[in-house]
Amino acid sequence: xxxxxxxxxxxxxxxxxxxxxxxxxxxxxxxxxxxxxxxxxxxxxxxxxxxxxxxxxxxxxxxxxxxxxxxxxxxxxxxxxxxxxxxxxxxxxxxxxxxxxxxxxxxxxxxxxxxxxxxxxxxxxxxxxxxxxxxxxxxxxxxxxxxxxxxxxxxxxxxxxxxxxxxxxxxxxxxxxxxxxxxxxxxxxxxxxxxxxxxxxxxxxxxxxxxxxxxxxxxxxxxxxxxxxxxxxxxxxxxxxxxxxxxxxxxxxxxxxxxxxxxxxxxxxxxxxxxxxxxxxxxxxxxxxxxxxxxxxxxxxxxxxxxxxxxxxxxxxxxxxxxxxx
Ligand code: GTR
Numbered sequence: 001x002x003x004x005x006x007x008x009x010x011x012x013x014x015x016x017x018x019x020x021x022x023x024x025x026x027x028x029x030x031x032x033x034x035x036x037x038x039x040x041x042x043x044x045x046x047x048x049x050x051x052x053x054x055x056x057x058x059x060x061x062x063x064x065x066x067x068x069x070x071x072x073x074x075x076x077x078x079x080x081x082x083x084x085x086x087x088x089x090x091x092x093x094x095x096x097x098x099x100x101x102x103x104x105x106x107x108x109x110x111x112x113x114x115x116x117x118x119x120x121x122x123x124x125x126x127x128x129x130x131x132x133x134x135x136x137x138x139x140x141x142x143x144x145x146x147x148x149x150x151x152x153x154x155x156x157x158x159x160x161x162x163x164x165x166x167x168x169x170x171x172x173x174x175x176x177x178x179x180x181x182x183x184x185x186x187x188x189x190x191x192x193x194x195x196x197x198x199x200x201x202x203x204x205x206x207x208x209x210x211x212x213x214x215x216x217x218x219x220x221x222x223x224x225x226x227x228x229x230x231x232x233x234x235x236x237x238x239x240x241x242x243x244x245x246x247x248x249x250x251x252x253x254x255x256x257x258x259x260x261x262x263x264x265x266x267x268x269x270x271x272x273x274x275x276x277x278x279x280x281x282x283x284x285x286x287x288x289x290x291x292x293x294x295x296x297x298x299x300x301x302x303x304x305x306x307x308x309x310x311x312x313x314x315x316x317x318x319x320x321x322x323x324x325x326x
Contacts (some may be wrong), residue, residue: 024052024060028244030086031075033067033192035216039274040088040143040236041065043267047238050259059252061086071191073172080136082243090145090236092171100131101237102309103318107179107302108295110233110322113147117268119322120235127318129237138240140260144271145210147230151223152206153199156290158227160184160297169195169207175309179231182301192217199223208232212271215278220287227290229298238263 028048032041041063048061069075069084072093079087094101103109103124110116119125120142129139150157150168157163164184170176172189180187188204198204199222206223208231214220238260245253283289310319 023057024048024055025058026060028059028061028085028240029069030061030063030088031067031069031079031084032063032065032088033072033075034065034213036065038065038212038216039267039270042270043143043263044086044088044238046266047259047263050262051255054255054259055252059248059256067193071193073191079239079241082136082241084241085244086140086238086240088143088236088238090171091234092173092176094132094237095173095175098131098135099312099315100128100318102175103315103322104128105173105175105232105234106306106309106319107231108299109319113144113233115325116233116235119325122325124318124321124325132237132239133242136242138242138245140238140240140257141264143236143238143264143267145234145236146212146271146275148208148210148232148234149226149228149230150206150208151214151219151226151287153202153223154205154225156225156227156288157229158290158293160301166205167203169198169204175305178305178308179302182305183298184301195219196222210275211278211282212274215282220282220285224286225288225290226282227293229293229295231298 030044032038032044034041044061044063048063051059051061069078072089075084075087076089076093078084091101091105095105104116104120110119120128125142129142132139150163152166152168154166155162160183166185168180168185168187169190170180170187172191177187177189190198195204195207196218199206199219206225207219209217209219214226220226240256248256306319310316
């Protein structure tokens with residue numbers, strides 16, 4: 001879909017929704033690429049319930065799931081324009097526009113999901129959320145995105161040598177293009193919604209993602225090899241359009257921010273449950289899972305990527321603080 005077409009589709013859907021929206025007086029429209037029931041979708045709905053309760057029904061949220069408003073890159077632009085009020089996206093599609101978002105998107109920057117939580121719940125996370133304000137957006141909260149690993153339709157990948165020359169889809173981020181290149185493979189940036197058919201028709205050999213996305217997208221039906229190299233633990237983010245934000249009273253802004261924060265523990269619980277369920281479903285379907293993989297060469301190969309993207313003192317300092325976080 002072209003940007004103009006997706007804008008038109010978004011307007012049409014939003015106009016229709018104002019007639020049928022939920023109980024609150026003012027409904028904030030929120031976009032998500034994932035299907036109904038996915039942890040991110042459910043977490044934003046939960047935030048909407050908190051908002052309705054805490055504003056006595058003045059404010060609520062309607063989640064447009066399943067990429068109804070378009071693919072992530074387009075919906076981010078629509079959110080900046082104020083056509084969409086809220087958006088739940090990966091940090092990846094922000095990498096080319098907000099340099100701070102590159103830091104938690106660096107391969108192997110986090111030692112574990114716990115480490116990621118400590119960093120993103122602390123001052124570094126707050127600084128990254130604040131950086132959205134220079135781009136017509138308000139950063140509200142971070143959600144979980146597990147760890148991302150490579151899957152493909154061709155063969156079991158057990159080492160970097162096996163990746164050589166293969167073609168993988170990445171999110172639309174130069175950093176991820178370079179990450180795949182540094183591993184000796186070729187990256188094709190493309191919207192999430194095009195990945196299934198691109199694997200099926202052999203345009204690409206595979207992609208990379210976490211258990212819930214690998215499962216809910218159906219990619220596991222066409223990519224039968226999943227190698228748990230866990231190169232990324234990239235958080236997801238919930239943002240609001242600055243335009244929509246500025247239309248709220250100061251009191252309501254505080255309520256929105258707090259409700260977003262309060263949705264995080266709920267999201268983490270849903271995430272843990274869905275990760276286990278998705279893993280079970282994928283394993284049951286007969287996908288070959290490769291776990292005995294030495295990550296050291298993968299980590300070493302990322303040095304030029306860090307050198308290219310961690311350039312300013314500000315970004316270097318962020319990396320140092322993340323590495324020093326126990
Ligand atoms: C998922 C993430 C989505 C989207 C997708 C992708 O894990 O939750 O927001 O970024 O990956 O690969 O495009």
